[in-house]
Amino acid sequence: MSKLYDLHSYLLREAKRQSQPELGDDVLPNLWILTPTLSAQILEGLGAKLELDKWGEGVYLLSPTLKTGIIVIHQLPQTPATLWVRLLGKGRVQARAIQEVAALPVEHPYRNNALDLLGNLKVILEARETIEPEEQELIMQLSPLYLEKLQAAQQVGEQLGEVRHAQAQTVRLLNRRVGDVSTEILARVNVLPLERLDDLLDAALDFANLSDLIAWLDLNE
Template sequence: MTRFIHDQFAKDYLEELLTPYGTIQASRRVSGEVRQVDLWFSPNPEVSRSPDPLGILARTLNVPTVFEPYRNPVTADEVRDCLLKLFIIEAQLRREAKQNRQTSLNFIKPHLWILTPTASENLLMGFGATLDIEEWGEGIYHLASQLRTCFVVIHQLPRHPETLWLRILGRGRVQAEAIEELEQLPPDNPLRASSLVLLNRLKADLQTQENLDWEDTELIMRLSPLFDQQLEAAQLTGLQQGLQQGERRVVENLLQVRFGSLDDELTSLIDAVLQLPAEEFTPLLMQLSREELLERFRGEE
């Protein structure tokens, strides 16, 4: 199911955005019954986040935080499971603090952020979730203070630069609008560049699936022009670097943009590719599929 592809994208995306601000641990294991949190973030106190390009997302990074992104609307059972994992982690951290002889004043309790595209009124009311419009705006609901939990209802977030990096994790129209805003950011914006790489990887993963629904089909169509632009930019950058550093970097750039990453199979082809002049290997790398490249160049190693 494509849900798992989207779940992996959400984890990779958040990890990419948050890594400069602290320690990231994807799929942290929780003791007791086998459970894992999607993403565990521990802040680096030496990193300043004000003002910050991450907008509202940066305001979640002052304390240890569990992020649980959902592709489909979160259910009440899933919320209870998230809360249980939060309490177990808190108990673990409290024991570790005691073992390290930390005082209660030094112990920082973790928070939970549940990211969901939509949420029903019944679910929000059932958990006593409330808005704080003045402090946070629309779309961010807080549970009772002792629960240290927030719902981010992505499709209720205002269309504003402060919410862009959260709206990328939405669905349908909301995600499409966020991708359009991402595209309009300056080309030298590092968050733009890394997000586009991950979105292109998402596109490539979705294209391997059969019987895609209309939403995923439209997402692929929306991302295709971005892929072409990024490929053209990578080609230009690679060729410029090739004049100074050698053609190997050209090949690496093109392969990475086309296929998301360089695994052992693709890396093993580089020497064979470099046997051709740049004017010959560049169109091949841009046009051939992964399987065609492997078949074309394996025989020349």
């Protein structure tokens, strides 16, 4: 919290130095404290209050003057909106959040982003000289997801390699059949998916001039 007040002081000084209007309280930033757990006794001692209508369970606010909120991760509801924060929890809360990530559809953007972050977490934990039992359990839980991410990346790399090879073959053949292909036409060829590149490769054997290529692209893009 002292860092928050130092930041407020800095912003107020900068506004004054640049002859800007004094910053109002609604402009100054708030502090959010994230913690895996926190006892009711400490929350009561801090005067932290729930605002269920606005924030829901697990989110406590201190006095408005303090401009500070506390997110108690293990109290958050198990919803997609809280998934990212629950990944920062511990024990069963974190384990459940990881299971939710694994259950997301393969194409879901949350899933891919979370797998990247969880893979980094696994590497960091394994690099420690001393690994706590709870961390070892987490590593075991992350290992299948990490392997899945590596396999997916390898598959994407292989597919990209096939596309690049097909593009090179197609361009070489086109240059032989219709002469040097312009940059504009080449751009149209290079955005074709792999199956369309195969079709173009076959069709190019019958091309007599550039007009044949342009006509084919107009029909098949």
